[in-house]
Amino acid sequence: MKVFLLQILAFLLFGGGIHCQASTRRLTFVVKEASYTRLCSTKNILTVNGQFPGPTIYAKKGETIIVDVYNRGKENITIHWHGVNMPRYPWTDGPEYITQCPIQPGSKFSQKIILSSEEGTLWWHAHSDWTRATVHGAIIVYPKNGTKYPFPKPNAEIPIILGTFKLRVDHGKTYLLRIINAALHEALFFSIAKHKMTVVGTDGSYTKPLTRDYITIYPGQTFDVLLEANQLPDHYYMAAKTYSIAPVAQNFYDNTTTTAIVQYRGYYTPSSPLSLPHFPAYNDTNASVQVMAGLRSLADAEHPSNVPLSPSTKLIYTVSVNSFLCPNNSCAGPNGTRFSASINNISFQSPTIDILQAYYYNISGVYGDKFPSVPPLVFDFTADYLPLEYQTPEIGTEVRVLEYNSTVEIVFQGTNLVAGTHHPMHLHGYSFYLVGWGFGNFDKNRDPLRYNLVDPPLQSTISVPTNGWVAIRFEASNPGEGGFIYKAL
């Protein structure tokens, strides 16, 4: 399992009265199979309330919502509130065997969503095995009453869960596209022919406006983007295409471009054929990081930046693709091996009871607390050729315990083991500031000098560039949360 966990549990505090709400809304999610037809093939897929994508949850900043989840499917399930910080309430945030046990078929469990500082677009998805492929939906968080967007109010808002769609627009109007990459692994370039897009928020936090021809959206990320319908009335393709460094010849890469049509209302004859947006090459790593590199938080009086300036805990974590040998080379990976993944050379093994419960009830033998703070073996991480013996990681259920209110910097260093690739990293229960990034090996003396400590973007999912690194900072102030989910989200 490509998951690593960072538990933040130095002091467990239960803030009963922190999130006083006038009323708590209740929603019902019935997880069940439904028959769906796509591209002329019909099959049963797991859904919420029979809908695919699942229902959108509309909320106001600071609201608490209870979702009664009924599992009428055949497999264990949990629902994860992706990008929601869930302050002091990690118990129903989803990840099975980490913060809760799964909901078994035939049973019901009420999960609470506690919104606090998030504002913008988030999403929810199943968090057991690969059920999230079809069990997911949007969470849209509006400004509180009496407050407003830090950009001109758009004429309309459109959630786009990549994979679906058609959009009708009026000339002269501005649309807020709330884009969610719900794909399992794929980083996507997204663009609209002949239109520019202005990014105004990511992962439930606003950004300074960033106008681009295309954006790169990593799995799990959300982008709030303004689209001005300012071109000649016509039909235009909006399209998404995978960014991948996998060699096309090996068939690892799906070269399809998924499209939808932006259709201006009115009477005219649409162009034929429609023009496709212009994309970077599918393997253009430099292009893939340009939007990330341009993101800045608002850092104004109403949306201050609280980036820790001198972190008390500094961690360096290598992020690697690994391989395990299989009997008689019988697995489907390179040379009959089995793919895995690791952080600091430890590949996460799921426990049989959830870690949070084990912590709370002091049950020993479920996890260890020896997660290394720095790579156990230092080598030229991004070298073209690396010794084969480095490919096989240790296996363990190790956590890193952080002091409550400590300020933390983590540098994620990609490695070129097996296959250097980009690694989406996502932290549960926290947003973090992306203070720096680069290609090659992180240099702890030189690179911090060019960190952005003024207006770094606040994210809950980032991507470690292919053969590169990112540095993030946050305050460990949300006990019980902090599962780091690497690639599996």
Ligand SMILES: [Cu+2]
């Ligand atoms: Cu998440």
